[in-house]
Amino acid sequence: MQETLIDVVAAAIVDDLDHPTRLLAARRSAPAALAGRWEFPGGKVEAGEEHLAALRRELVEELGVTVAVGAELPGPDGGAWPITTKHRMRVWFTRLQQGPPEPLEDHDELRWLTAAELDDVPWLDGDVQIVAALAGHLAPR
């Protein structure tokens, strides 16, 4: 039986939507199994919620920011990325509108990474494929 996957939305927050050179990565502080690993800020879509509304809600809750949303970084599953056996995630490029980003909830550190620095942090397993795809979109500095 095919189980329904839980929808997660996340932001690839970059310095400039037209000419991105840096990505904002966030280090998870919870749950214990994921703490210390790095990810794209975001979270689960709630029942009846639109994906981009969920993305904006999560970014306010987690980082205290509002964003301008750009193009989607489409994954192989109808646009979504298979990130765990239970979750699939859609990812949009965004840039900060009102900030500054702070690790308010679920994270304990934020870092801006250049293309050359993307592999410097231990990403969640499911994010490694996404980071690889994203690397091609970041211009060298």
Ligand SMILES: Nc1nc2c([nH]c(=O)n2[C@H]2C[C@H](O)[C@@H](COP(=O)(O)OP(=O)(O)OP(=O)(O)O)O2)c(=O)[nH]1
């Ligand atoms: N937000 C986010 N979650 C990810 C990423 N990669 C990845 O495997 N995940 C997983 C971790 C979790 O199992 C799941 C998303 O859960 P979450 O804990 O971020 O969602 P949430 O904020 O809505 O959580 P909660 O309300 O249940 O506490 O997706 C990623 O880059 N960003």
